[in-house]
Amino acid sequence: MATKSLKVNGKRVSITIDDPEMPLLYALRDNLALKGPRFGCGLAQCGACTVHVDGKAVRSCVTPLSSIRAGQKVVTLEGLGTPHKPHPLQKAFIEEQAVQCGYCINGMIMESAAFLASNKKPTEVQIKQALANNLCRCGTHARIIRAVKRAANA
């Protein structure tokens, strides 16, 4: 057993773990009950588990806890906005009704948020490129792209 200190969604937290190499995703979902990030493939292929580490989109299913330093800022979908004050992307996804089953949406929003932070007025092609490695089995891509465009113009 070991203790790991993390900064998640602006709060300092401490968790007890057996394996320091366990994926960050497991710590977020199982230890901290943050269910925004999803387990999809577990192989860095679908994007459902995406979170931000120091503002960069990372796939938490293949990010070992040991690689996260205590000072690094981890942000999950829950830390992006609140029901009363949603992030522009969260608002835009609702307004465009860009969700079917919703399983991929954590990854779509977290990847898009990191992308828009560095590219405030992207073209449609750039948005498609940014989300090219995020999979949606429901085929909601057209609405997802519209939602990202709406958020960029907000």
Ligand code: FES
């Ligand atoms: S669950 Fe992490 S990329 Fe699919």
Ligand code: FES
């Ligand atoms: S909305 Fe179902 S996987 Fe994307």
